[in-house]
Amino acid sequence: MAETTDDAAVARLIAWFGAEGADLPWRRTRDRYRILVAETQLQATQVARVAPRYERWVARWPTPAALAAAPLGDVLAEWQGLGYPRRARNLHQTAARIAAEGWPPADRLQDLPGVGAYTAAAIRCFADGEAVLPVDTNVRRVLARRFPGGWPGTPEGEGWAVGQALMDLGRTVCSARAPRCDTGCPLRRGCPAADAGVVAEVTPRARRQSPYAGSMRQRRGAILRALAAGERPELGRDPDAAASLLADGLVARRGARLVPVGAP
Ligand code: SF4
Numbered sequence: 001m002a003e004t005t006d007d008a009a010v011a012r013l014i015a016w017f018g019a020e021g022a023d024l025p026w027r028r029t030r031d032r033y034r035i036l037v038a039e040t041q042l043q044a045t046q047v048a049r050v051a052p053r054y055e056r057w058v059a060r061w062p063t064p065a066a067l068a069a070a071p072l073g074d075v076l077a078e079w080q081g082l083g084y085p086r087r088a089r090n091l092h093q094t095a096a097r098i099a100a101e102g103w104p105p106a107d108r109l110q111d112l113p114g115v116g117a118y119t120a121a122a123i124r125c126f127a128d129g130e131a132v133l134p135v136d137t138n139v140r141r142v143l144a145r146r147f148p149g150g151w152p153g154t155p156e157g158e159g160w161a162v163g164q165a166l167m168d169l170g171r172t173v174c175s176a177r178a179p180r181c182d183t184g185c186p187l188r189r190g191c192p193a194a195d196a197g198v199v200a201e202v203t204p205r206a207r208r209q210s211p212y213a214g215s216m217r218q219r220r221g222a223i224l225r226a227l228a229a230g231e232r233p234e235l236g237r238d239p240d241a242a243a244s245l246l247a248d249g250l251v252a253r254r255g256a257r258l259v260p261v262g263a264p
Contacts, residue, residue: 005152005190006147006152006190007152007153009146009152009186009187009189009190010152010153010154010155010162011155012186012187012189013162013165013166013169013186013187014155014158014161014162014165015186016165016169016186017161017164017165017168017169018161020168021164021165021168022047022168022172024047024051025038025051025054025055026038026039026054026126027164029127030126030127030128030129030160031127032103032123032127032128033063033064033067033095033098034058034127035122035123035126035127036091036094036115036119036123037054037057037058037091038050038054039118039119039122039123039126039134040087040088040090040091040114040119041053041054041057041082043084043087043119044082044083044084044087045081045082045083047171050082053081053082056078057078060078061095063099064094064095064096064098064099065095065099067091067092067095068092068095068096068098068099068100069099070092071260071261071262071263072089072092072249072250072260072261072262073227073252073259073260073261073262073263074260074262075088075089075091075092076088076089076224076227076228076250076260076261077227077228077260080224080225080228084217085220085221085224085250086114086248086250087114089248089249089250090113090114090115091114093113093114094112094113094114094115097112097113098112106120106123106124106128106130109123109124118134118135118136119134121133121134121135122134122163125159125160125163126160126163126164129157129159129160130159131154131158131159131162132159132163133151133154133162133163133166134163134167136167136170137170137204137206138166138167138169138170138171138174139163139166139167139170140170140204141170141174141175141176141203141204142166142169142170142174142187143166144193144202144203144204145174145179145191145192145193145194145199145202145203146174146187146191146192146193148192148193148202169185169186169187173185174187176203176206179199181194181199182194216240216241216244219238219240219241220241220244220245220250222238222241223237223238223241223242223245223251223258224245224250224251227251227258227259227260228260232254232257232258232259233257233258234256234257234258235253235256235257235258236256242258245258246258249261
């Protein structure tokens, strides 16, 4: 097979990952629950910050049944700093469903609360080893630049390695702002974007986030932080944020104060 074919590029990618791939705690497991926890945490927070939080989480709640048995208030307190507390609530609900009914078949993973197409693909790839590509922002960028005609196909038995390799490459080499095309990219040979000098142009736009300062997210976060610190804030302190959290089932009310869900 010619070295410049896409198949050869995929082989180089897998070899590169074997030599350079990051050692991350969720790469030492094939357990669906642990992959779900990691992927949910990674959706809003950077890898380096997630690693210790992930390890603490799975040490505290090593199984769906253990997580399901915890009060939601404790789960939200543990989630502090990881952003988007609805994700923690969804994880809690998903754990309860799995504890009661077991895991759904692979093609029904999206029936679980908070599990969308990306997370379902990640579970299939990273836990089950299927040749399914979880396409996050990093992977989308690598595919757009290096394989504009579509992914050439995953070699037999390499689903996990290919998925992880594309993530690492997009995060550390084929980055949005400073791609290292000529200093360590295993896919440089035959890369259409680099050959044409249009790498910067072939960069899918990331979804823009609205500013955090002064946002409802920030105000809700302030209440959840206070609860996690043992405070019982008055509803009147920020009635709109309190109403929003109550509507989402993320806090409970006791008289004129807010309390964690499930608090004794
Ligand atoms: S050569 Fe550049 S654009 Fe192409 S895959 Fe590598 S880092 Fe990305």
